[in-house]
Amino acid sequence: MSYKVTKKDVRDTWLRYFLLNQVCFNWETMQSAGVVMTLQPILKKIYADDPEKYKEAVLSHYQFFNTQPFVGGTILGAALAMEEDQSMDWAEKREAIAGLKTGLMGPFAGLGDSLFFIIPSTIFNAMAAYSALKGSAMGLIPGLAFGIALIALRYWFVKVGYEQGTKFVSGISGQLKSITKAATILGMIVLGALIVSVIYIYTPITFTSGEYSTALMDVFDGIAPGLLPMLFTLFIYWLLGRKNMTSTKAILIVILIAFVGYNLGILA
Amino acid sequence: MNFLQLVLILAYCALYYYDYWNIMIMYYGSTPICNGLIVGLIMGNPLVGLEIGATLQLMQLGGVGYGGASYPEYDVGTIIATIVCAAAGQGADFGLAIGLPVSLLMMQIDVLVKTVSTFMIHKAQSCTENGNDKGAFRWLLSGLIPWSLKPMLPVLLLFILGPEKVADLVNMMPDFIIGALSVAGNMLPAVGIAILMRYMNVKEYFIYLILGYAMMGYFNLPMIGIALFGFVVAYLSYKGMGNPVSVAAERNTVSENVQIGADEDEL
Numbered sequence: 001m002s003y004k005v006t007k008k009d010v011r012d013t014w015l016r017y018f019l020l021n022q023v024c025f026n027w028e029t030m031q032s033a034g035v036v037m038t039l040q041p042i043l044k045k046i047y048a049d050d051p052e053k054y055k056e057a058v059l060s061h062y063q064f065f066n067t068q069p070f071v072g073g074t075i076l077g078a079a080l081a082m083e084e085d086q087s088m089d090w091a092e093k094r095e096a097i098a099g100l101k102t103g104l105m106g107p108f109a110g111l112g113d114s115l116f117f118i119i120p121s122t123i124f125n126a127m128a129a130y131s132a133l134k135g136s137a138m139g140l141i142p143g144l145a146f147g148i149a150l151i152a153l154r155y156w157f158v159k160v161g162y163e164q165g166t167k168f169v170s171g172i173s174g175q176l177k178s179i180t181k182a183a184t185i186l187g188m189i190v191l192g193a194l195i196v197s198v199i200y201i202y203t204p205i206t207f208t209s210g211e212y213s214t215a216l217m218d219v220f221d222g223i224a225p226g227l228l229p230m231l232f233t234l235f236i237y238w239l240l241g242r243k244n245m246t247s248t249k250a251i252l253i254v255i256l257i258a259f260v261g262y263n264l265g266i267l268a
Numbered sequence: 269m270n271f272l273q274l275v276l277i278l279a280y281c282a283l284y285y286y287d288y289w290n291i292m293i294m295y296y297g298s299t300p301i302c303n304g305l306i307v308g309l310i311m312g313n314p315l316v317g318l319e320i321g322a323t324l325q326l327m328q329l330g331g332v333g334y335g336g337a338s339y340p341e342y343d344v345g346t347i348i349a350t351i352v353c354a355a356a357g358q359g360a361d362f363g364l365a366i367g368l369p370v371s372l373l374m375m376q377i378d379v380l381v382k383t384v385s386t387f388m389i390h391k392a393q394s395c396t397e398n399g400n401d402k403g404a405f406r407w408l409l410s411g412l413i414p415w416s417l418k419p420m421l422p423v424l425l426l427f428i429l430g431p432e433k434v435a436d437l438v439n440m441m442p443d444f445i446i447g448a449l450s451v452a453g454n455m456l457p458a459v460g461i462a463i464l465m466r467y468m469n470v471k472e473y474f475i476y477l478i479l480g481y482a483m484m485g486y487f488n489l490p491m492i493g494i495a496l497f498g499f500v501v502a503y504l505s506y507k508g509m510g511n512p513v514s515v516a517a518e519r520n521t522v523s524e525n526v527q528i529g530a531d532e533d534e535l
Contacts, residue, residue, distance in 0.1 A: 022289040024392075024411020026385035033389055033408045040401070055399065062393050069292075118467055121296055122329050127491050128298040132322035135315055137305050140297035147293035182506035188473045189498035191461055192480025193491070198326045199461070200454035225485040232455065236462035237470065248375065250459050251340060255368075258452035263444050267451050 002086035003046045005162070010077070013042055014158040017076060018151070021069040030066035035101075038076055039083070046083055053090065057083065060094055067105035068112025070154050075104050077161020115180050119187035120146060126194055195233050196226030203228075204268045269311070269355055274427050276310045277347070281423060282416035284343070289415060300325040300346040307347050311354035319360035320353065321346045324367055327456045329464065338378040344419045345371030348426055356435030364453045365438050365446055370422055377418055384414040476501070 017038040024033035040058050047054035067075065082088070082097050124143030131139025205216040220227045239250055261267030269277075284303060287294045294302045301321035308317020324342035349367030353360065388411050395403035426434060438446075470477065479501070483494055 019290060020409075024385050024388055024408050025289065025382065025415070026389050026411075027382045028386045029389055033385075033392065033411055036392070036396075037405070037408050040405075044401075051399070055396065058396050059393070062389070062396070114467060118464055122464060123491075123495055124296050125298040125301075125325055125329055127495075128301050129322040129325045130491050132298075132301045132304075132318040132325075135318060137301070137314075137318060140301060140305075143297035144293060147296035150292075150296075178506055182502040184468050184473055185476050185505050186495070186498040186502040187464070187468055188470070188476035189480035189483075189501065190491075190495060191464060191468075192477040192482075193484035193489075193494040194329065194457070194461055194480075195477075196481055196484040197491075198329070198457040202454075226481065229458065230481060233458045233461055233465075236458045237465050240462055240466050247337075247339065247459060247463055248372075250462070251372065251456065254455050254459055255449075255452045258455055259444075259448040262448040262451045268447075 003048060003084070005042065005046070005080065005084050009042055009045070010080075010159055010162050011155075013038055013076070013080060013162075014073065014155050016041070017069075017073055017158060018154060021072065029062060029064045031069070031072070032062050032065050034069070035061045035065050035076065039080065042080060043083060046086075056094070060098060063098060063101070065101060065105060067109040068116060070116050070150065070157055071108045071112035072105070073154055073158035074161035075101055075108060077158040077163075078165045081162050081165045111176050111180055114187070115176065115183050116150070119183045122187060122194075123190050126190065126198070195229050199226075199229035199233065201228040201232055202268055203266055205266060269351060269427055269431050273310050274423070277307055277351070277423055278420050280306055280310070281347070281419040285416055285419050286412065288343070298322075298325050299343040300328075303343050303346045304350050307350045308354060311351055313350075313354040316353045316358075316360055316363070317346070317350040320349045320363040320367060323360060323364060323453065324349075324371065327453070327460055329457065329460045338375045340371040341374035341378070341419075342367070342371045344374045344422060345369075347419065348422055351423070351426060352431045352435050352438070355431035358435060361450060362435075362438065365441060365449050366434065368449060368453065368456075374418075374422070377421060381414045381418050385411050388414075 017034065020037045021034040022031055023037060025031060026033070036058060039061055043054055043057050047057060065072075079097050079100060082093065082100065085093070088096070121143075124146060128139040128143055131137070203216050203220075207214045207216065224230075236250055236254070239245055239253065240247065258267065280303075284294060284299060288299055298321065301318060304317030304319070304321025304324075305314050306317075308314035311317070324346050328340065328342045345367035348370045349363030352358070352366050353363040356362075388407050392404045392407035395401075395407060465477075476498075480494060480498065483489055483497060489497075
């Protein structure tokens with residue numbers, strides 16, 4: 001008897017993934033604990049009459065898994081559909097599921113990170129920060145509302161992954177690419193604006209010749225407002241692209257520059 | 269900081285860390301600002317918390333740390349700085365001198381936590397191998413414990429040392445450190461932004477960076493305005509209007525229509 005996954009099963013699977021997707025995040029297998037906790041109860045139902053297969057299936061999900069946890073739901077939904085299919089040859093099936101997970105987690109992470117993490121959180125967090133600097137917590141509301149709205153989308157990702165399996169997965173990636181492109185454009189515009197408004201670099205240097213004195217800062221502002229922050233950001237961008245450079249080292253370098261600059265009277 | 273405040277803050281630490289890693293709702297508002305606001309409320313000074321949270325949030329826009337990398341935990345730095353400032357009656361500038369070092373030190377604890385979690389997943393796996401599902405479940409779920417303890421550790425340490433004592437220490441710091449840290453604080457957002465640029469294929473999209481830069485630099489628009497303009501440009505691109513091929517194609521259809529129209533007029 002093969003078990004038929006019900007609508008409630010899919011919902012429960014999503015709920016477990018929603019609550020525990022990055023539980024016990026670790027060096028070795030990263031998000032595997034979330035995968036095991038999401039799939040184990042439903043695998044118990046699917047393989048109710050074959051304890052050996054059940055154990056093997058659960059153990060196989062301890063494999064390394066790391067992706068963006070919203071679109072990751074689609075991968076797990078598709079994996080669930082494959083687990084349910086009892087007509088497949090067992091060894092082939094295990095290989096296919098492992099292949100599906102490892103094959104999709106990388107591309108999905110790249111897409112999901114920029115579309116659901118980096119771009120929206122940059123925009124909403126910057127809004128919240130501006131209003132917080134003025135003493136108001138109201139700026140938090142748009143971002144919180146967005147986070148709540150995403151819950152529906154996260155459910156849909158699991159559901160559609162289960163219902164349409166790999167077919168959906170390959171079909172949507174083209175669509176997602178054009179959405180990601182548009183979101184990147186929005187993100188770049190916001191980043192450009194942030195460079196001027198968030199980074200503050202001021203130099204007190206003034207050149208005096210006879211009766212005239214020129215502040216170096218006025219020269220920079222005269223060329224373009226926010227020129228120093230822009231140049232400095234591009235410098236850090238270049239720095240981050242160098243070999244053996246990590247974001248931590250970059251932070252320490254900035255602190256060092258600030259120490260030297262401040263104490264030599266170049267920066268204030 | 270009294271005992272009740274300590275307990276409330278510790279409970280909040282577990283809650284926000286769980287949100288940050290699983291639910292991800294506060295994350296979109298802003299984790300540091302939520303932390304500053306709530307810890308500030310518990311400590312009786314939400315305004316200083318908001319300001320510290322905002323300052324530290326701007327240093328890590330985009331919430332770096334993707335792919336499981338360790339990152340400076342400005343959200344923990346916010347909690348510590350807010351407690352110290354609220355307890356010692358100091359302003360947000362003062363908080364930076366404590367918030368920044370704490371954020372950086374947290375990366376060391378991150379390594380420790382991920383190591384403990386690795387041990388736990390091994391335990392869970394061996395339970396599964398022995399057919400002990402309940403044991404596996406317990407080990408996997410206990411993975412929440414080291415992660416919740418992570419932001420709690422510095423709070424506990426601060427409680428033991430006493431926030432006022434820590435504030436006195438910061439007060440003793442000479443100007444060449446405090447002044448330099450505040451200059452660094454103003455420059456550090458560049459690192460966060462540069463990291464995001466590394467994620468976003470700047471070479472292809474640099475022109476849009478200039479657009480945002482110019483809008484803010486010359487017009488000084490509010491952030492929501494910039495985002496709305498950006499949305500329009502992004503939407504046009506999504507519809508393919510920025511694509512030279514489709515623009516050319518559209519032009520052809522339009523000119524054809526015009527010609528047909530012109531023909532009819534002649535008739």
